[in-house]
Amino acid sequence: MDDAFLAGGGQLTAQLEHSELQISTSNEHERALHMEQQNSRREMIKKCLAVAATAGAAGTLSNTVLSTANAKEANTVSTIETFDLIIVGAGTGGLVTAIEAYDQGLKPLLIEKMDLPAGNSIYALGGVCACGTRFQKEAGIDANKEDLFTDMMAVSAGQADPALTRTYVEQVGGAVDWLQDTVGLKFLKMIQMPYPFLNRLHRIDGGGITGGGKLIRLLVAACKKRNIPLHFNTKAVELITDSSMSVSGVRALTDNGLVDFKARGGVVIASGGFSANSEMLTAYVGGVMAKIPLRGSPYVTGENISLAKPLFAKLVNLDQFHCGPILAATHVNPADALSNGHGVILDLRGKRIIDESNTYVTKARLLPVVTPENKAYILLDSRWAKAEHMVKKFTESNSPFFQDNTVEGLANKVGLPVDAVISSVNGYNNALKDNKLKELTPPCSYKTPEPLDRPPYYAFPYEAGMTATFGGPKINVSAQVVNMEDRPINGLYAVGNAAGGLFFKDYIGGSQLAGATVFGRIAARHIAQICKKANKA
Amino acid sequence: MKNALTVFALLAMNFVFTSSSMADEHLADRHRKLQVKCASCHGETKPFTAPKMDKCLSCHGGSYEKLASKTAHTHPNPHFTHIGDKECSSCHKGHKESQLFCNDCHAFDVKVP
Numbered sequence: 001m002d003d004a005f006l007a008g009g010g011q012l013t014a015q016l017e018h019s020e021l022q023i024s025t026s027n028e029h030e031r032a033l034h035m036e037q038q039n040s041r042r043e044m045i046k047k048c049l050a051v052a053a054t055a056g057a058a059g060t061l062s063n064t065v066l067s068t069a070n071a072k073e074a075n076t077v078s079t080i081e082t083f084d085l086i087i088v089g090a091g092t093g094g095l096v097t098a099i100e101a102y103d104q105g106l107k108p109l110l111i112e113k114m115d116l117p118a119g120n121s122i123y124a125l126g127g128v129c130a131c132g133t134r135f136q137k138e139a140g141i142d143a144n145k146e147d148l149f150t151d152m153m154a155v156s157a158g159q160a161d162p163a164l165t166r167t168y169v170e171q172v173g174g175a176v177d178w179l180q181d182t183v184g185l186k187f188l189k190m191i192q193m194p195y196p197f198l199n200r201l202h203r204i205d206g207g208g209i210t211g212g213g214k215l216i217r218l219l220v221a222a223c224k225k226r227n228i229p230l231h232f233n234t235k236a237v238e239l240i241t242d243s244s245m246s247v248s249g250v251r252a253l254t255d256n257g258l259v260d261f262k263a264r265g266g267v268v269i270a271s272g273g274f275s276a277n278s279e280m281l282t283a284y285v286g287g288v289m290a291k292i293p294l295r296g297s298p299y300v301t302g303e304n305i306s307l308a309k310p311l312f313a314k315l316v317n318l319d320q321f322h323c324g325p326i327l328a329a330t331h332v333n334p335a336d337a338l339s340n341g342h343g344v345i346l347d348l349r350g351k352r353i354i355d356e357s358n359t360y361v362t363k364a365r366l367l368p369v370v371t372p373e374n375k376a377y378i379l380l381d382s383r384w385a386k387a388e389h390m391v392k393k394f395t396e397s398n399s400p401f402f403q404d405n406t407v408e409g410l411a412n413k414v415g416l417p418v419d420a421v422i423s424s425v426n427g428y429n430n431a432l433k434d435n436k437l438k439e440l441t442p443p444c445s446y447k448t449p450e451p452l453d454r455p456p457y458y459a460f461p462y463e464a465g466m467t468a469t470f471g472g473p474k475i476n477v478s479a480q481v482v483n484m485e486d487r488p489i490n491g492l493y494a495v496g497n498a499a500g501g502l503f504f505k506d507y508i509g510g511s512q513l514a515g516a517t518v519f520g521r522i523a524a525r526h527i528a529q530i531c532k533k534a535n536k537a
Numbered sequence: 538m539k540n541a542l543t544v545f546a547l548l549a550m551n552f553v554f555t556s557s558s559m560a561d562e563h564l565a566d567r568h569r570k571l572q573v574k575c576a577s578c579h580g581e582t583k584p585f586t587a588p589k590m591d592k593c594l595s596c597h598g599g600s601y602e603k604l605a606s607k608t609a610h611t612h613p614n615p616h617f618t619h620i621g622d623k624e625c626s627s628c629h630k631g632h633k634e635s636q637l638f639c640n641d642c643h644a645f646d647v648k649v650p
């Protein structure tokens with residue numbers, strides 16, 4: 001990757017270090033200095049352009065004119081030329097917004113607090129849930145909008161915002177086509193999957209890495225192609241508002257101190273959720289669930305809430321999150337072993353604890369509730385056709401699992417109480433014979449249960465892990481953040497996991513990446529309209 | 538029960554692989570033998586921060602893609618990952634033992650030179 005691009009404004013900043021412009025941090029002062037600033041800023045911009053041109057940086061950063069004083073030393077905040085929109089966070093939502101905004105003729109600035117896109121997107125396996133895509137049509141698959149709408153509402157227990165859900169199903173087909181055409185995303189052959197995925201899961205071809213990691217690489221490349229300024233190591237710390245409390249910019253912490261970035265059309269919060277913020281998890285989610293291991297990024301820390309809350313944004317669904325199985329020590333994903341319709345789940349005392357017919361999500365979610373350790377084993381036998389596949393996956397990632405020709409031997413190897421394990425397995429087999437599986441405690445409601453009797457036997461460990469949080473500032477169908485009175489806050493947008501309203505309880509696999517894409521594009525197009533109107537006026 | 542639980546906790550430690558075979562000679566020392574100076578890696582003669590990747594890449598293929606093709610046989614390929622193109626020094630240390638930062642989360646048996 002080319003350096004100027006990676007460093008964002010860093011290079012230019014260095015060039016401009018000795019400019020005299022200094023603007024006070026205090027709000028009072030700021031207002032008093034307003035007129036003065038306007039003038040000196042105009043001058044500044046002229047100067048910057050000159051310096052940038054001499055530095056030869058104007059080419060790479062043609063859209064950026066960064067003016068900054070030696071802010072750190074002078075204890076002041078630098079000010080910056082105005083953009084059409086400023087996007088906070090370079091995940092799927094943020095990068096999509098930047099690309100679409102640029103293609104709409106806008107001048108976006110994307111700021112990212114880490115040295116690379118470091119949010120949940122790079123950990124995502126890379127399923128994208130959609131209907132009506134060209135990819136589906138070409139494969140002769142008819143996945144319709146009504147069914148997707150119904151299923152999305154169902155997995156959210158009816159609590160998802162119906163208008164946002166409707167918007168999603170209407171626009172996701174086009175959004176996925178756009179990912180293919182504009183971004184160059186490729187998918188693996190579509191396969192029929194169990195509910196609620198069905199024939200809607202577009203699996204990103206990662207070419208050796210996670211699909212999400214591939215998506216981010218392609219999105220960054222698309223930004224680079226357009227020379228969209230992407231400033232790394234730049235953390236949004238506060239929204240800037242004008243006298244009518246419309247959002248007019250972002251104050252950010254950079255290597256050179258605080259900088260105020262101004263936006264004509266709006267600010268888009270795309271900073272992800274708060275799955276790595278222990279204070280928020282404790283406060284909003286609470287109890288044992290606030291303590292489970294993290295599946296994804298350690299850097300999604302709730303700036304969606306801390307940035308928007310001071311503007312009286314309506315915060316919704318804060319207790320909602322997605323939980324999935326994981327083995328924290330190696331981050332291997334044991335989901336396949338948990339969703340194959342076979343096997344018993346045993347806790348560390350060798351007892352069955354969960355109805356195994358639940359989805360893998362529920363089986364993860366219940367674990368911290370039904371066991372004090374949040375740890376269990378799924379015990380399987382060789383009737384499971386894909387056992388070898390799982391063995392390979394665990395072996396390749398140096399993840400521990402156990403295998404033996406007898407249940408007793410297996411229990412010994414794992415270190416579980418042997419008698420308890422044997423009695424659990426026999427209890428399951430006998431109940432199956434007597435057609436009494438549903439009378440077990442807990443019941444087992446497999447649709448087509450099979451006995452556990454074919455060696456070798458396997459035990460795969462798993463824990464419940466935090467995938468992503470669903471809560472945040474509520475958005476409307478234009479991706480605008482709304483306030484307590486359900487009115488849009490002028491100039492403020494949220495997309496991806498930063499936004500609240502689209503998800504509750506659970507999500508259909510693949511609809512988070514797709515949701516970030518759909519609403520990222522919507523935010524960009526809405527801001528384009530705002531800017532057009534402003535230009536006319 | 539003890540064993541069944543330790544699987545979860547101690548696993549990571551069992552799989553911390555180091556490049557101990559080269560214990561007393563670190564990457565910077567090996568480069569010095571090849572006449573690579575402090576400034577070639579650090580960009581300055583009196584360094585105080587880790588080198589930036591453009592310095593390393595100026596001698597090593599010019600891009601992450603080139604590097605990745607050199608190590609394509611290694612699983613996982615350390616130069617093409619879902620994390621993205623990290624600074625080289627997050628794995629390759631100059632003056633101490635190198636480490637695969639991926640093993641904060643994983644337990645790959647891969648040695649970093």
Ligand SMILES: Cc1cc2nc3c(=O)[nH]c(=O)nc-3n(C[C@H](O)[C@H](O)[C@H](O)COP(=O)(O)OP(=O)(O)OC[C@H]3O[C@@H](n4cnc5c(N)ncnc54)[C@H](O)[C@@H]3O)c2cc1C
Pocket residue numbers: 088089090091092093094111112113114116117118119120121122123124125126127128129212234235236237270271272273295296297299300301303466467468495496497498509510511512513514516
């Ligand atoms: C293991 C795992 C597997 C998953 N699999 C799937 C899947 O297959 N399909 C699917 O649809 N979803 C999946 N998800 C969920 C999906 O990854 C997320 O929903 C999605 O990546 C969210 O994208 P985003 O753009 O909202 O945020 P993120 O990708 O989290 O990006 C947010 C960015 O904002 C930056 N940031 C945060 N605060 C600031 C600040 N103050 N200033 C500047 N920058 C900031 C962060 O550093 C980060 O780069 C999975 C998640 C995990 C953890």
